[in-house]
Amino acid sequence: MKTPCCERMGLKKGPWTAEEDQILVSHIQRYGHGNWRALPKQAGLLRCGKSCRLRWINYLRPDIKRGKFSKEEEDTILKLHEILGNRWSAIATSLPGRTDNEIKNFWHTHLKKRIQKSGVHIKGNAPSHILQEAQANSSSSSSAASSVYGINPPVVGTGFYGAVSSSDIFGETVDNHSSCQLSEEMEFWYNIFIKSGQTS
């Protein structure tokens, strides 16, 4: 296996300083980021390329939208997660200004809450054979998802949830949002993705 660049001696780790941010931003604005691994050396940063890339994408990019997630964004995440599973980068493409890391953090904090409140068992790290079965059952639903959202067909599809029904997953959400609209939406998604996956 390759030796990660981050393991090279002498590279700084941990939180970024304002000065480092400034250096990184000005360098990217001036030269772009053609080669992440060469960038820190060119910019005079004692960081590995991965760290620079992560910092730029998740924090320094000018089009980053910060602050709380809106109701619409939250609903979109829930729907897409139902379809795509833990493919945060794919979900992030449907939420302009939001990063995969941000969405991932958001999901984990909310998911934990829901597990604690409702006691729903979510197969977050389902064994591969379960994922494969789910993929086999839902391959057509993935195509439907891609057509609706304009996104690439997921590899795993609805595999993340395994045997958990959509009503189990969204039960807490319906309570929180106190709206029958979501129930209708759930039925809609259920019809498209779950039923089509089973009947295909």
Next chain:
DNA sequence: AACGCAAGCAACCGCCTCATC
């Protein structure tokens, strides 16, 4: 005011995929 706990967030790590040679 001090302490403990939980939530939120930034960042790292390891693996995977893809491009190039």
Next chain:
DNA sequence: TGATGAGGCGGTTGCTTGCGT
């Protein structure tokens, strides 16, 4: 066609902050 390097992704960790007691 296999080896290698670079980018990208998801899981996880650990620090910070806010809140309750």
